[in-house]
Amino acid sequence: MAGTEQVVHVWKEWGIRAQVLLSLALQVTLLILAVFRRRVDSGVLRVFVWSAYQLADFIAIYVLSHMSVAATGGGSWPDEHELLVAFWTQFVLMHLGGQDNITAYAIEDNQLWLRHLQALAVQVATAAYVLYASPIFRSDGHSSWVLQVATILNFVAGAVKYGERVWALRYASSSSSSSPGNYGALDYRSLYKYVVIVPSTSRLAAEDILYLGHKMLEFPKGLLKGSATGNNRIKFLVRRDTGPQAYISHGFCLRLEEAYKVAEVQLSLMHDVLYTKAESQCGVIRVVTSVATAVALILLFPLLLTGTSSSSSTSSDRGYNKVDAAITFVLSVGACVLEATALVRHRLSSFNWFRDETRGIKTGLLPGATASFRRFVGAADRRSQHSWSRSMGQHSLLQVCVGSKVNRSSKVARRLGVEDWWNTIACSWSVAVSPLIERLVVKQVRESCGVLASSPDHISNSRGRAVLKRKSQQLYSELEWSVDPNQLSLEDTILVWHIATDLYLLQWRNNRKGSEDLAKAVEALSNYMLFLLVARPNMLPPSASRTAYVEMCYCLTAVSYSSAEELADLLRRYGVALNTRSESFRFPYDTGMTANRLRSLHNNTALQRGSWLATKLIAEDSPSSADTMLKLMGKVWVEILCYVGIRCSGYSHAKQLSDGGELVTVAAFLLEYLKRGVLTSDTTSISPDGPTILY
Known part of the structure; x- marks a missing residue:
């Protein structure tokens, strides 16, 4: 006691x-x-x-x-x-x-x-x-x-x-659509929203990107938070200090390479809007x-210093x-240090800098000192370089199945009834978004510049169909089922193309030496889309479900193999048997195989179609073609990525910003720009004054 x-x-x-x-x-x-x-x-x-x-x-x-x-x-x-x-x-x-x-x-x-x-x-x-x-x-x-x-x-x-x-x-x-205000009808007379751009010859390239990120912040806000004027196209007005007109309208468009950088910056800005006081705080x-x-503190210091007792x-x-x-x-x-830090951060924030730029406040002691210090420390460059995690989650079906059979931890998780949960965590990893993946996304979005948004070949609707059509009509007629929403669900499309990609890449690496960077990019996109389906299904359209993935793992873990290469070889042989309509192929089974599990294995449509698609892609490939099939698969995956991004709920996009952001959100922002009419497929922006971008 x-x-x-x-x-x-x-x-x-x-x-x-x-x-x-x-x-x-x-x-x-x-x-x-x-x-x-x-x-x-x-x-x-x-x-x-x-x-x-x-x-x-x-x-x-x-x-x-x-x-x-x-x-x-x-x-x-x-x-x-x-x-x-x-x-x-x-x-x-x-x-x-x-x-x-x-x-x-x-x-x-x-x-x-x-x-x-x-x-x-x-x-x-x-x-x-x-x-x-x-x-x-x-x-x-x-x-x-x-x-x-x-x-x-x-x-x-x-x-x-x-x-x-x-x-x-x-x-x-x-949200802007539900914010309190006066009652009034929406104005449907104008199809355009006008945005005033303040030109400047003194801003650096990174500052131009940051400026446009702030100026176009309504786009991601409309996507993530909802907007009553979310479908309005944009016309830019350029403010002039001289001349008979204060503002002039022109056909300004943003290059896709620059738009990608703007989208990355806006991921960071939207994080600040939703999770910090950056936009709402008062100076x-x-x-x-x-x-x-x-x-x-000044008042207390002498009191505490002289008023203490031993x-x-x-x-x-x-x-x-x-x-x-x-x-x-x-x-x-x-408290004094924390508040002083908050004051300095507020004064140096990009939101405060943007207000000064918009109002034309470039002189004076405080605005001038702020702008000079931001440029000295490279604030705009740092914002652009550290705008989001620039990583993409990875999940491989073959590795999950092998790990579930070989790893002791997975066996323990199976006995505890948490095998799926454990494998989702243990068999997922992340890789950096490579510049090649960025270029693949930009190039594929460029293909839809000038295409009607309602067209099935538009990137927001295509899901890979437009890519197959551009390749050849014959290939499209043979593979249309794999990307057609009416014939295959989104989760099945991801599983089918993921299996086909893994099997094709293993065969490709065994038989030739080509563009390994392109192969890694295609593999990363394939693993990323499966990762979204498995670990972050909330980033997919609401109708998508991971049930098909769980069923496939249930089927494949009953097959006898000891490595991913051995499983891939079995699936390739399975695909050949399906192509030739041969009935001689049989999966080697583990002991304890039940009749229901065997029936599920042979009746799994996604597994059949993925194996068949892999053999078809391998057969269509030829040594003389310079990575043509790799490029085709990369484009298909980018279209699936964009299809998912534009259909993912704004709530899920916003929620993921607190965990570093997602590549699928960048793609969604690019499609939002495309819908608003601010992108061009040209390599240079349209500008009356000559520079690539006019701000």
Whole structure:
């Protein structure tokens, strides 16, 4: 019992102290880790960010609750540090306001902004009550006017900061089509939306891309959040400083190579819109909170320095406890540094820079210094280079099946009934999006410039049909079934082409040496689409299901093999037998094969068609053709990628931005540009003044 009493005594003495310091440490952790969240797709990082995000609010609310209980007489605050402990309330309130670069961890946090509003009212009222019940504002000589002023300043800063967080959540959750406003009918008379472009000869190329990313931010907002004018095409107006007309209209179009860079930047910008205060924050609030915490620190410093006591037991006329004074100083400095950092980040943010560029504010001490510093540190280049994770998940059917039979961990997972879940995690990895894949996407989107959006051959509808048609009418007639939505579901199309790609690439690598980069790109696209189907089915259209994948794994894990090459050889022979209508082929079975499993294996349509397609592609290939079949498969996969991207829900696109973003979202943005009429298939942009891009 003595040990228990000692633990209780230590907790009463140090519990609040440790928790307020932990709360500050969590805020610093969030500030640092949130920088990497939008550009790193890492499960470990997600665990740390999620833990810090949840603990930050939990610890802060617990501390306020404990203080409120102590303030009513239910606690055991020692008299010697009651003053400073009550003073810590304001810092906890600031911590509840969070960091500007991570207001929401998941998209659902934005939708729950009303819950956060309720928490704001409760926690601010709790903090006010703690201060009211504390000796800080008593007229019995226990406190000084300096402490009272510092308390008021920090309390106002904390309440405003917390309110700003709730406003940011509410702003991110609202869509342009559902935002409050006056009643009125939609204007259907105009098919165009006019966008004013401010030309500049002083901006760098990366700054031009960033400028257009901001200027065209309505496009991804319409895709991810919904827009009443989402189908309007765009006409650009160029602002002129001289001449008889203030604005002129011209046929500006954006090159696809540049559009891809704009789309990548907009992934980063939309992350900031949905998960940070970048777009919704007010510069005045940043100044007010920064000045308030700085003034409070200046007032407190001499008071804490001269008012400490060497004794652990003090009274008001002897000073404050040294430990409490040190903690108060750390909390004050921490709050001041965090708010100063937020002010600097706000001033240097691309959203603030864009406002200055749009308003033509390029002179003056502050705008000029901001622009110069951003250019000195290469802010636009850094935004472009670190806009998103630039990685794509990978999942191979052959490797999953082999791993499920060979790996001991998969066997244990099977006995526990979590085989599918475990294999999805253990057999998935990621690779970088190569420049070749970027070029493949750009070239394929270019094919649809000038094609009617309602045409079956448009990239948003084709799913590979247009590619097969351009190759040859004969090949299209033979393989149309593999890409036709009326004959094959999307998940079956992905499985069929994934099997065919894997079998073809194994044969290709065994027989020839060609463009290995192209082969890797095709393989990466194939594995990526299967990864979306298996690990992130929410990124596919709502009608898609991973059931066909699970059934195929169930069938193939009953076949006898020991390596991916051996399984691929079996499937190739199976495809040859299907092509020749031979009935002599038989899969080698493992012991324990049931009749139902055998029936599922032979009746699996996707497996049959994938094996048959592989043998067809191998037969159509010839040594004289320079990677023609590889290029064909790459184009088919890009069209499937774009088909999925434009049909994926905006909610799923937005949700994935918090985990580094997806290539399929970049493709969706490009198709949105195509729909709005701002892309050109030419290699140079249309501009009356000569430069490639006119801004």
